Amino acid sequence: MFRFIAGTVIALIGGVAVARAALDPTESAIAQQVAAGQPAAEALLARAVDIESPTENLAGVRAVGEVFAEELRAIGFHTRWVELPADMKRAGHLVATIDGTRGQRLLLLGHLDTVLAGERFRREGDRAYGTGTSDMKGGIVVMLQALKALHAAGALADRRITVMLTGDEEDAGLPFAVSRATMLELAGQSDAALSFETSVDGTATIGRRGFSSWTLETTGETGHSSGIFGAGSGSGAVYEAARILAAFQAELGAEKYLTLNPSVIVGGTQAELDDYRGTAEGKTNVIAPVAIARGDLRYISLEQERSAMARMQAIVARHLPRTGATLRFDEGAYPPMTPTPGNEALLKVLDGASRDLGLGPVAALDPGRRGAGDIGFIAHLLPGLDGLGSGGGDNSHAPGEYTGLDTLTPMAQRAALLIHRLTRDAPGPRQPPR
Numbered sequence: 001m002f003r004f005i006a007g008t009v010i011a012l013i014g015g016v017a018v019a020r021a022a023l024d025p026t027e028s029a030i031a032q033q034v035a036a037g038q039p040a041a042e043a044l045l046a047r048a049v050d051i052e053s054p055t056e057n058l059a060g061v062r063a064v065g066e067v068f069a070e071e072l073r074a075i076g077f078h079t080r081w082v083e084l085p086a087d088m089k090r091a092g093h094l095v096a097t098i099d100g101t102r103g104q105r106l107l108l109l110g111h112l113d114t115v116l117a118g119e120r121f122r123r124e125g126d127r128a129y130g131t132g133t134s135d136m137k138g139g140i141v142v143m144l145q146a147l148k149a150l151h152a153a154g155a156l157a158d159r160r161i162t163v164m165l166t167g168d169e170e171d172a173g174l175p176f177a178v179s180r181a182t183m184l185e186l187a188g189q190s191d192a193a194l195s196f197e198t199s200v201d202g203t204a205t206i207g208r209r210g211f212s213s214w215t216l217e218t219t220g221e222t223g224h225s226s227g228i229f230g231a232g233s234g235s236g237a238v239y240e241a242a243r244i245l246a247a248f249q250a251e252l253g254a255e256k257y258l259t260l261n262p263s264v265i266v267g268g269t270q271a272e273l274d275d276y277r278g279t280a281e282g283k284t285n286v287i288a289p290v291a292i293a294r295g296d297l298r299y300i301s302l303e304q305e306r307s308a309m310a311r312m313q314a315i316v317a318r319h320l321p322r323t324g325a326t327l328r329f330d331e332g333a334y335p336p337m338t339p340t341p342g343n344e345a346l347l348k349v350l351d352g353a354s355r356d357l358g359l360g361p362v363a364a365l366d367p368g369r370r371g372a373g374d375i376g377f378i379a380h381l382l383p384g385l386d387g388l389g390s391g392g393g394d395n396s397h398a399p400g401e402y403t404g405l406d407t408l409t410p411m412a413q414r415a416a417l418l419i420h421r422l423t424r425d426a427p428g429p430r431q432p433p434r
Ligand SMILES: [Zn+2]
Pocket: 111, 135, 136, 169, 197, 198
């Protein structure tokens, strides 16, 4: 097994050699240091995956954070743990910094927590299986492989880089103003954010949709079913809910990057629905007086979110005869990362680095293909890129999760060169954040 993987590394070094004309000596050294770091990266991934860290396992999240903190301290970072209020029931975040004056001030993002737990690290050929391999301990390993190579090549000297590994990306603590306060503060002191969520072949992410959840509650007159549609009984709560949901699809369903999904619905003479579970009862000869549906709304910009919410409320307000309806949006909407010229400029640097490494072009991932993520919380403050982590994987948030071990070195080479090219300029007046 090791021999096979070592062969992969040599092939990659060969790839770098072919493209060497495009790299200066420092960049060649960085690329080769990254390739040399492959065995350590695999060992670190195995270690991190075997510490279970679902969001609710606070000790596990903290323990995996300590593993990465140790690695960061070894290359000169100062680390601290950001505590969150105990009643939030979240582990907190790791923040690691080096300070300097050259180039852009970078904020590197990752998350320590996973959705599921229970699958240990297991290697099969070029694949690493286990909970969090793809989302996103593999991404943090790529980030560290890149930083270690930059350090070894002397390319971290006098740089200002902040690493933030959150402990609750998969289920962020409420209120976000508290659980994301440190991230917002760090973003305000940085020029660009790079997030190492799973990479999707040949792409990086310049936009991710945000989402919010909603609850629709409709009411109607109850009575004998034979009276439905009549002046006395009206349409009942179930028809009112059906009208509203059909209109959501008809009037909002074709808009680019906008989706809204009713995920669960109950209705009848009695109906109750909490976040995930509902009960209902009714007889076929009785008009339903109540119906409740829950669902989500996903959008690429805050303008699109506001506009969709207003149109949804207008649809709700049209009421069938003798019915009523209310639509409520939950607290805790996830903000979007809206594609901006600043994000595209970062993608251009990444694309150039990837081509110069002989790793091919990097295009923007269709924002419709990616869910919400931590970078959305700060995307309005500074340019950013996401999807810089390990790739070749699948089954995120599902059993059988895996990532491609053969993607660690190329992704880390790409990231390292990107970081280098953003931070190598001699000290000068800082660009104001875009
Ligand atoms: Zn993730």
